[in-house]
Amino acid sequence: MIRRLETDVVVLGAGPAGLAAACSAMEAGARVVVVEREERTGGILKQCIHDGFGLLRYGRQLSGPEYALRDADRFGSLGGRAMLEAFVTSAARLEAGGFELACVDRGGAFLLRSAALVLATGCRERTDRQVFVHGDRPAGVFTAGLAQYMINVQGLLPGRRAVILGSGDIGLIMARRMTLEGMEVIGAYEAKPEPSGLSRNLRQCLDDYGIPLTLSSTVTAVHGGRRVEGVTTARVDGAMRPIPGTERELSCDTLVLSVGLIPENELAKSLGVPLDPRTRGPRVDQNMHSLVDGVFACGNAVHVNDLADYVSESGERAGSSAAAYALAGPGSPSRVRRLSPLSAGPGCLYVVPQLLDLAALADVARADDVCLYFRSSSTMASGAVVRLAAGDASGAGGATLLERRYRALRPPEMERIKAAAGSLAVGPARPAEPGPGASLIVEPSKPEDR
């Protein structure tokens, strides 16, 4: 007979988001099952051997494995055990409420039922085909994360002479890593006019080793039969189209791609969870609750974060909220949400959460500080003002709910505002109606402020 398991909260994924969610759900008194497809917990941190993690959460610079071990220790001390090498093949909502997941692990197939679900499935790398590098497909084209897995986990060198396309953080980290391991890194090429990675990684991964970064340039073709023999680069115009006559041929045996990450949400889609086209993750309220009751999401599945610390933070919130939801039971008044939209207004690339649950904000017993995560849509000089205004995305005329001034804003660098629940009172007087919403607006500094 097929194995059947039942629990309060199922967490999918045992990376930093999933383990934080599992721990906070257990601490809130829920029974938790964690499903992880790999043989060890820790997610992508297992292969991120460089340091720089944990400054916000632990006040010190940890390597990825050290950060992951802290999660594993806490999870273990709470009595948690992840189902490893386990995979969800399909998910269904039950008519009576709750979810049933069809899963497979080394012991065969099993069914897993829960009242709440936390999606902590992380993100995936964009590939060469997704950035329109077409033509032959010789060996030697790797995503940065794959190159990282090969070197740091498998102990394999991807090649001898590499070109990097893109300037995302993993690509920068890998430029350094490949150099230290004896490879020659010719240079990194970024199609955008500005680098995508953190400034400190430009410094410590490229500048430290004299690796040039060429902006407004891309790889237009890969050459080679069985193995990469070279690539063609070209400058691009403002619309990112290659400019004829600017082509250069580079001899290399490896092309490493660091061209963006996309939240992984196949399972969310199968459950009918609405996604935000800007983040490509589920639209969530401040408790990381999606628009499908009982489905929570956190970490890079919601939006691609710069820092593991923020991933963990959203996991904590998702886990405690999922536990509260599961333990409240069907028909509980605390399960009734009153959602009001929070939009990305002018100058704002996206904001998470995309919704505010006014019912939870108004409930003194439950109302916690709210974390708003956002990116500006363009680089803003010192003095930029971020304003949360009542009203829709046009941002016209709404009352200012809160305002922050920044030294600088760059789209690659995610910002976070922690706001007191009381400051987000965007609801109407009559509780039955949805609020008119609020929007986050990013404005350049005014000349008189400079």
Added chain:
Amino acid sequence: MSVHKELTCIECPRGCRLSVEVDGGRAAVSGNACPKGAVWGAQEAVAPMRTLTTTVAVEGSTRKRLPVRTDGTLPLGRLLDAMEAIDPVVVRPPVRRGDVLARDLLGLGVDLVATDDLLGESR
């Protein structure tokens, strides 16, 4: 004579742009948002130091590599030498995070320590 340097601080993700004036043995740092930046900038302008993170070979496990780090910083210009010195290191389980795997690398006074647990992982 004083020398002016523009640096990006690597102490945290904020990545402050630092201006450093080096005059003889003294460095004056500005642009830092926190005290760490002042300390880092003053050192960086004179002699850049880095922590090295890499892996060592594993035997007797299904895992092939164990992540490691230096327990202090070493001169930026010696990182490749340090990689060579670390190359022959081979570990067998059990290893616990923090275990010292090589002492006093290149005579620079820093040790190589494990940053992950390596237990009896086999199938």
